Amino acid sequence: MNPDRTAGGARARARQAMRAAVAVTVQDLVLEHGYEETTIDDICAAAEISRSTFFRCFHSKEEALFGPTAGAPEYLRDALAARPADEAPWVAIRHALNPLIDQYEGHDERTRRLTRLMVNTPALAARHREKNARWHELLRPEIARRLGADPADAADPRADAVIAAALGCVEATLAAWTASDRPRSLSEILDQAMGVAFVPQRPE
Incomplete structure (x- = not known):
């Protein structure tokens, strides 16, 4: 066994364990005191780490709270591309x-x-809305392809409209899900949101 590889793996596991522990600390603090009221210094004191250690693990307080999401847009794009080629854009993005x-x-x-x-x-x-803008750009080529549109044609609003409507439905779903002490399932709420947002094509 390569000792360098073993040591590297141990360091990676230790770093991941520290990230997980700090994330729990951040969540506890912001749930108790609020996001804006919780400072990096508060986090470091509670987690018993230095600021330099914090920033080696996380780029920001938000990342420490919710975790890195860099791969999420690509994952959604790939899931969309994997849907049947003849599936309607609105149905494909829902799945x-x-x-x-x-x-x-x-x-x-x-x-x-x-x-x-x-x-x-x-x-x-x-x-969160800034992240949605990145999702929008990554999803646009696949939605445009399903619409038979040119993704480079800025004068065609259809792909942008579909994506904006879908992401808006997700935001409305999360807001509704968190508004009740006895929430329905997210899937049920999203189906309701996307159902009302869907407008059939105007007849010729």
Whole structure:
């Protein structure tokens, strides 16, 4: 066995364990005190780490709270591309969203409280919308292909409209999910949101 590889694997596991522990600490602090009220110094003190250690593990307080999401847009894009080629864009994007919905729904009440925090905290909601803009750009070529449109044609609004409507439905779903103490399933809420947003094509 290569000792360098073994040491590298041990360091990676130790770093991952530290990230997980710090993330729990951040969640505890923001759920108790609020996102804006919780500082990096507060986190470091509670986790008993230095600021330099914190920034070796995370790029920001938000990443420490919700985890890195760099791969999420690509995952959704790949799930969309894997849908049947002749499936309507709106149907395809609804099915492609299932893994994302399952990520939220597969967790406990703590996840719903953190999601409520994201929805109701202006700074977090703004960052969430910034992420949606990246999702939009990655999904546009596949949605345009399914519409028979040119993704480079800025004068054709159809792909942008489909993606914006779908992501808007996801945001409305998360807001509705966190608004009740006895929520329905996310899938049910998303189906309701996307059902009302779907408008059949105007007859010729």
